[in-house]
Amino acid sequence: MQAAVLTNVTKLYGRFAALKSFSVTLEAGAVYLVLGENGAGKSTLLRLLAGLSLPTRGTLTVLDGPANRQQRRVAYMSHATMLYDELTAMENLTYYTKLRKSAGDCACMGSPEMALRAVGLDPHLNKPVSQYSQGMRQRVSLARVLSADPEMLLLDEPFSNLDVHSVAQMLDLLKDFRTWPLANGHPRTIVLTTHQAELAMPLADHVLRIQAGEFVSMEATQTA
Amino acid sequence: MNYLRTVWLHLEKELRLEFRSRDALMGMLFFTLLVVVVFSLAFDPTSQPTLARQIAGGLLWVGLLFASTTALNQSWSREMRNGVLDAQRMSPSPPSALFLGKALANFLFVTIVEVVLAPIFFIFFNLHILGQASMLLALLPLGTWAIVVNGTFFAALGLRARSRELLLPLILFPIALPALLAMISAATGILTGETEPQSGLRILGIYDTVYTTVSLLLFETILSAE
Numbered sequence: 506m507q508a509a510v511l512t513n514v515t516k517l518y519g520r521f522a523a524l525k526s527f528s529v530t531l532e533a534g535a536v537y538l539v540l541g542e543n544g545a546g547k548s549t550l551l552r553l554l555a556g557l558s559l560p561t562r563g564t565l566t567v568l569d570g571p572a573n574r575q576q577r578r579v580a581y582m583s584h585a586t587m588l589y590d591e592l593t594a595m596e597n598l599t600y601y602t603k604l605r606k607s608a609g610d611c612a613c614m615g616s617p618e619m620a621l622r623a624v625g626l627d628p629h630l631n632k633p634v635s636q637y638s639q640g641m642r643q644r645v646s647l648a649r650v651l652s653a654d655p656e657m658l659l660l661d662e663p664f665s666n667l668d669v670h671s672v673a674q675m676l677d678l679l680k681d682f683r684t685w686p687l688a689n690g691h692p693r694t695i696v697l698t699t700h701q702a703e704l705a706m707p708l709a710d711h712v713l714r715i716q717a718g719e720f721v722s723m724e725a726t727q728t729a
Numbered sequence: 730m731n732y733l734r735t736v737w738l739h740l741e742k743e744l745r746l747e748f749r750s751r752d753a754l755m756g757m758l759f760f761t762l763l764v765v766v767v768f769s770l771a772f773d774p775t776s777q778p779t780l781a782r783q784i785a786g787g788l789l790w791v792g793l794l795f796a797s798t799t800a801l802n803q804s805w806s807r808e809m810r811n812g813v814l815d816a817q818r819m820s821p822s823p824p825s826a827l828f829l830g831k832a833l834a835n836f837l838f839v840t841i842v843e844v845v846l847a848p849i850f851f852i853f854f855n856l857h858i859l860g861q862a863s864m865l866l867a868l869l870p871l872g873t874w875a876i877v878v879n880g881t882f883f884a885a886l887g888l889r890a891r892s893r894e895l896l897l898p899l900i901l902f903p904i905a906l907p908a909l910l911a912m913i914s915a916a917t918g919i920l921t922g923e924t925e926p927q928s929g930l931r932i933l934g935i936y937d938t939v940y941t942t943v944s945l946l947l948f949e950t951i952l953s954a955e
Contacts, residue, residue: 573953577821583815585815586812591749600742604820604822633749
């Protein structure tokens, strides 16, 4: 089963090509670590997989369908926290979780409280997110995507504001996340970008290297 | 039912955000108060009550239209901060529910300003209603919705533009002109009792229906634009 298939995908922003004839197949149930220098096209790749951008040329399928029609199955954590500054962490997560829920969903799905506890935050902390440290906001942001209970998790620089101890906690959590069963029985796929490759390597099954918008290589790691 | 629940979720979030920041309400209130004070000094309405009744409707609606543009821009700026709009775009809920929740919140904010402003306006302009006062109950919601439904839509349209604060009035004011004329005509009719406000109210009803439908249908295209 394939999580995503990109065939000759080109993404242009004006005249700038962020991705050039990019082809790659991501298998479901694996963790992909995307590496590349700043401006290599890592974030563009994640935004395409998230359905937030459309390819200028080429074809892209995510979980066997169009990328921009997979909102229930894909969650994306970007550089920005995607949180309302004026709301508390719990209020932010409750809002997003309720938006994702539909009438027939299990009540146990995506508990904001559990997600916040999982990232080491107190769900009852009665402070707006604007008063949190960068690291805490990053954790809330991770809790937001975890509470979405996605089949495909896209993480853009998830460790950028965290200390080494917090990164280790987050990696353990992501390892656990892979094992959480999905209602449809499908395996979970994680695609993450980071500049701290040595920290994320134990989690990764494959390393995808990009340079100047072009595919360089895809290698299986020793954990695969 | 699920759709209404989603609209309520967005509305509740908007109210909570405004309750915490009070950006939109305070901005609108101070702006409209300034308009009332400045115009009451410029025209000396107490010595010319007939003239005051004839121009008061226009002043009130134009002041509210100008003031609401600040709030309308702010309501979308919140979605741009921290990339929240991307999270909204990735939400499986219907995009039009986000629009409707925001428009309803803006409607409530402008209505609160009207409720606070109306008595002050009547005192400063020494106004006495000579027409059908009950018609105000139809005019205020219809006129307010005409301003906020278009304003919310066009503020979203200019969201990614560099000078969006300037863009909104440039697009909104010409499009709101038929509604504005209908509001002014109906308000003047109610205040002076010289004309019937019904025709203005009918135009507003049609205007609101058309623009609400168009906005709901087109909002998904605007939200998904890169």
